[in-house]
Amino acid sequence: xxxxxxxxxxxxxxxxxxxxxxxxxxxxxxxxxxxxxxxxxxxxxxxxxxxxxxxxxxxxxxxxxxxxxxxxxxxxxxxxxxxxxxxxxxxxxxxxxxxxxxxxxxxxxxxxxxxxxxxxxxxxxxxxxxxxxxxxxxxxxxxxxxxxxxxxxxxxxxxxxxxxxxxxxxxxxxxxxxxxxxxxxxxxxxxxxxxxxxxxxxxxxxxxxxxxxxxxxxxxxxxxxxxxxxxxxxxxxxxxxxxxxxxxxxxxxxxxxxxxxxxxxxxxxxxxxxxxxxxxxxxxxxxxxxxxxxxxxxxxxxxxxxxxxxxxxxxxxxxxxxxxxxxxxxxxxxxxxxxxxxxxxxxxxxxxxxxxxxxxxxxxxxxxxxxxxxxxxxxxxxxxxxxxxxxxxxxxxxxxxxxxxxxxxxxxxxxxxxxxxxxxxxxxxxxxxxxxxxxxxxxxxxxxxxxxxxxxxxxxxxxxxxxxxxxxxxxxxxxxxxxxxxx
Amino acid sequence: xxxxxxxxxxxxxxxxxxxxxxxxxxxxxxxxxxxxxxxxxxxxxxxxxxxxxxxxxxxxxxxxxxxxxxxxxxxxxxxxxxxxxxxxxxxxxxxxxxxxxxxxxxxxxxxxxxxxxxxxxxxxxxxxxxxxxxxxxxxxxxxxxxxxxxxxxxxxxxxxxxxxxxxxxx
Numbered sequence: 001x002x003x004x005x006x007x008x009x010x011x012x013x014x015x016x017x018x019x020x021x022x023x024x025x026x027x028x029x030x031x032x033x034x035x036x037x038x039x040x041x042x043x044x045x046x047x048x049x050x051x052x053x054x055x056x057x058x059x060x061x062x063x064x065x066x067x068x069x070x071x072x073x074x075x076x077x078x079x080x081x082x083x084x085x086x087x088x089x090x091x092x093x094x095x096x097x098x099x100x101x102x103x104x105x106x107x108x109x110x111x112x113x114x115x116x117x118x119x120x121x122x123x124x125x126x127x128x129x130x131x132x133x134x135x136x137x138x139x140x141x142x143x144x145x146x147x148x149x150x151x152x153x154x155x156x157x158x159x160x161x162x163x164x165x166x167x168x169x170x171x172x173x174x175x176x177x178x179x180x181x182x183x184x185x186x187x188x189x190x191x192x193x194x195x196x197x198x199x200x201x202x203x204x205x206x207x208x209x210x211x212x213x214x215x216x217x218x219x220x221x222x223x224x225x226x227x228x229x230x231x232x233x234x235x236x237x238x239x240x241x242x243x244x245x246x247x248x249x250x251x252x253x254x255x256x257x258x259x260x261x262x263x264x265x266x267x268x269x270x271x272x273x274x275x276x277x278x279x280x281x282x283x284x285x286x287x288x289x290x291x292x293x294x295x296x297x298x299x300x301x302x303x304x305x306x307x308x309x310x311x312x313x314x315x316x317x318x319x320x321x322x323x324x325x326x327x328x329x330x331x332x333x334x335x336x337x338x339x340x341x342x343x344x345x346x347x348x349x350x351x352x353x354x355x356x357x358x359x360x361x362x363x364x365x366x367x368x369x370x371x372x373x374x375x376x377x378x379x380x381x382x383x384x385x386x387x388x389x390x391x392x393x394x395x396x397x398x399x400x401x402x403x404x405x406x407x408x409x410x411x412x413x414x415x416x417x418x419x420x421x422x423x424x425x426x427x428x429x430x431x432x433x434x435x436x437x438x439x440x441x442x443x444x445x446x447x448x449x450x451x452x453x454x455x456x457x458x459x460x461x462x463x464x465x466x467x468x469x470x471x472x473x474x475x476x477x478x479x480x481x482x483x484x485x486x487x
Numbered sequence: 488x489x490x491x492x493x494x495x496x497x498x499x500x501x502x503x504x505x506x507x508x509x510x511x512x513x514x515x516x517x518x519x520x521x522x523x524x525x526x527x528x529x530x531x532x533x534x535x536x537x538x539x540x541x542x543x544x545x546x547x548x549x550x551x552x553x554x555x556x557x558x559x560x561x562x563x564x565x566x567x568x569x570x571x572x573x574x575x576x577x578x579x580x581x582x583x584x585x586x587x588x589x590x591x592x593x594x595x596x597x598x599x600x601x602x603x604x605x606x607x608x609x610x611x612x613x614x615x616x617x618x619x620x621x622x623x624x625x626x627x628x629x630x631x632x633x634x635x636x637x638x639x640x641x642x643x644x645x646x647x648x649x650x651x652x653x654x655x656x657x
Contacts, residue, residue: 114537117545122553125655128560128592136596144574144599153578153600156591181557226523233530240537244544244656398529402522409518453657467530474526477519 003182004118010172010183011190014040017066024073025277030104031201034194035278038258038285041168041191043069045288048138048167049358052149055142058167059174099221103204103228110232111193114239117247118189123181127249131165132184133157138170139179152365159364162355164288165191165251185249192246192253195285196238198278199257199468202264203231206475209270209417223478230478234471241463243456255293256460258286259300259432260468266304267424268472271311279304280348287352291367292435292458294352299431301352305345307424309338372444381447385440388451389433392459399466406473413480422469429465436461552653558646562619563593566641570626571609573597578607580627586613590624610636618645620652 001009018039022032025039047061123132134157137145149159168191169184176183207227239246242253259282266279287297313325313332323331332338376384407422414421436458440447567590571577577598581587590613591600601607610627617623617640624641 114541117541120545120549120553121557122549122653123557123560125657129588129595133592133596140574140597147574147599148595151599151605152602153591153605154595156588157595181560226527230527230530233527233534236534236537237530240533240540243540248656395529395533398525402526405518406522409515409522467533470526470529474523474530477522477526480515480519 001176001178003121003178003180004186006176006178006180007172007183007186007190010175010187011037011194013175014168014172017070018043020077021069021073022281024076025281027274027277029274030100030204031198031278033104034108034197034201035281037194038191038198039069039281040066041164042281042284042288044167044171045162045164045355047171048145048163049355051138051142052145052362053358055146057141058138058145058170062167062171099224099228100204100208103224103231104201106228106232107197107200107204107235110235111197114196114235115186115189115193115247117244118186120247121182121185122244122248123185124245124248124250126251127185127188128181129156130158130161131188131249131251132169132181134159134161134163134166135169135173135184136179138163138167139173146362149359150363150365155365155368158367160356160359160367161251161290162288162294164285165254181249185247188249188251188254189247191285192242192257195254195257195261195282196235198282199238199261199264199464200231200234202261202269202468203227203234203471203475205269206417206419206472207231207479209419226478227475230471230474234467237467238464241460241467245457245460250457251290252292252457252460255286255289255296256464258282258289259293259296259428259461260464262286262297262300262304263425263428263465264468266300267307267428268420270418270420271308276304283348284351288355291370292439292461294356295435296432296461298349298352299435300428301345301348303424303427303431305341307420308341309333311420312337369439369443369450374442374444375446378441381441382437384447384451385437388440388447388455389436389459389462392456393462393466395463395466395470399469402470402473406477410473410476410480413476417476417479419472419476422473425465425469425472429462429469432461432465549653552650555646555648555650556652556655559620559652560593562644562646563589563613563622563624563641565644566619566624567593567611569641569643570624570639571598571611574599575609576601576605576607578603578605578610580610580612583613586615589613589622593624614640617641618647620646620648 014037015033016036018036018041019032021043022036022039026032026035043065044058044062047065048058050056050061050065051058137148137157148154148157165188169187172183172187173179204227207224238257241256246253262279262282265275265282269275283297283300286293286300288294309332310329312335313328333342374381403422403426411421436455439458440451440455443450571594575598577594578601579587579590579594581590590611594600594611608628612625612627614623614625615621626639626641627636628639630637
């Protein structure tokens with residue numbers, strides 16, 4: 001059995017294991033199938049953390065936590081059994097029911113096509129030095145894991161990096177019964193493809209949404225087909241941004257596209273339980289994949305909380321006409337839903353902070369990218385960082401004018417469709433840029449060298465979000481009416 | 488409370504409702520074509536570049552080059568396994584950073600690499616004249632009397648090729 005076949009088999013098993021908890025989080029629908037393996041990936045991370053904290057093997061903890069998650073998910077589903085799925089019907093009112101299935105198959109096929117380079121058995125520098133090397137740690141006993149985790153000699157493997165990729169590869173090795181780099185590389189690539197398809201599905205949801213259940217006369221075949229073409233192109237564009245790192249075992253594609261997907265579900269689509277559930281899964285994936293992903297995910301949680309409160313302050317009918325916008329915002333903040341949202345956001349931040357805390361308690365060697373002497377003054381470092389990142393963000397030079405013009409013409413269409421303001425997506429993109437700029441400017445060493453070896457990977461997130469913003473506006477323009485959407 | 492109901496073609500534009508509506512519709516249609524055309528065009532161009540890069544990256548010569556790379560690492564790993572026990576505390580003694588990193592990658596997953604300040608059961612080196620594309624793993628283990636070190640050279644696999652290893656993107 002080749003590495004890719006074994007990885008595909010394991011990926012399928014991951015999908016089955018993650019199905020019940022994912023169904024409980026996002027409900028029935030196409031994204032369920034691509035989010036389920038990612039949920040299992042999150043479970044392997046928790047298993048790796050438990051192995052480090054309490055001993056025992058990651059594999060043992062994986063099955064324990066998977067059974068626990070399936071039980072909780074099953075109980076949640078059982079409670080919902082007799083009730084209609086929350087907001088489930090508003091998205092499934094497509095005139096032609098088979099179109100979403102065809103669109104989903106096309107997106108999965110495109111994702112699979114983008115994985116053709118897996119026939120090249122390339123293992124990247126970081127993959128061998130960090131992700132697959134650490135997978136061997138998670139495949140061993142808890143005692144061994146702790147010993148290598150704490151050893152200063154392991155500094156090259158970045159022990160403090162979050163565990164999702166390495167623990168998933170370790171579990172995949174046990175499930176497939178084969179320990180090879182090829183399985184690890186293929187599994188990481190499949191995770192990236194799944195997160196990409198989940199993100200592209202946001203575009204199909206916008207194409208299929210009927211604006212909070214209102215009937216829409218123009219909701220027909222041609223706009224849906226055009227939107228499908230746009231989503232398929234988006235998948236290709238994302239893999240173009242990934243470049244060779246899509247299929248050589250790097251972590252950057254996964255965290256970047258998962259964070260972009262979280263923007264789609266949490267800041268673009270109408271806020272409902274399905275979208276929040278999908279956003280939570282993708283935020284967890286991003287945050288448990290790499291440090292940059294964790295910092296970006298934390299920023300996105302704050303934005304999603306802010307959006308929820310701002311939108312509920314606008315939509316609530318219980319306010320007096322004399323109340324100012326500030327009064328409404330404060331009232332929405334104090335309302336039960338506002339408090340609930342803040343608590344959910346805080347628990348998300350605590351979840352993301354748990355791994356760095358554990359790494360610190362276990363005395364993991366510090367990440368060499370965050371400690372050491374800094375070369376050059378701040379002005380020079382800011383200038384070098386700006387020059388370095390701009391080279392890889394040409395797409396933004398097109399996304400900005402498109403977004404400005406489209407917002408002028410079609411912002412009412414967005415409102416009619418019930419999707420979030422484009423400003424939220426730009427704030428999410430800005431958050432990602434802020435994280436990488438802060439890292440390069442305040443980090444150690446020589447910025448020029450550091451940028452040369454990493455900026456093409458760290459800018460994946462803003463480049464993907466820029467392309468996503470363009471794709472969203474394309475679909476909004478397709479869905480706009482010539483008669484009703486005057487801005 | 489009074490409710491005001493507006494209909495299209497009434498209110499401010501009552502004087503020339505048909506003309507204004509037609510003009511608005513035309514501008515709106517042009518805007519839609521512009522945004523959808525430019526946006527979709529951009530995505531199509533970027534997609535085409537992506538597909539071309541993918542096809543270029545998965546040629547048979549790339550497969551052969553990366554197979555050689557995989558065999559090189561397998562060769563070093565087999566040699567290291569012939570010398571070390573899993574879980575051993577190993578100190579890498581290398582002045583050449585590239586060699587140090589290579590050895591770290593080879594043994595870091597199944598031994599405990601330690602730094603100079605920590606106790607190690609064995610020290611390891613990579614020599615540039617050997618059987619794995621010109622490299623070999625060598626260990627120095629203290630003799631039973633604890634005074635001198637015994638040198639052992641890794642074995643179990645060898646690899647020769649006229650082709651260079653592929654450049655690994657960082």
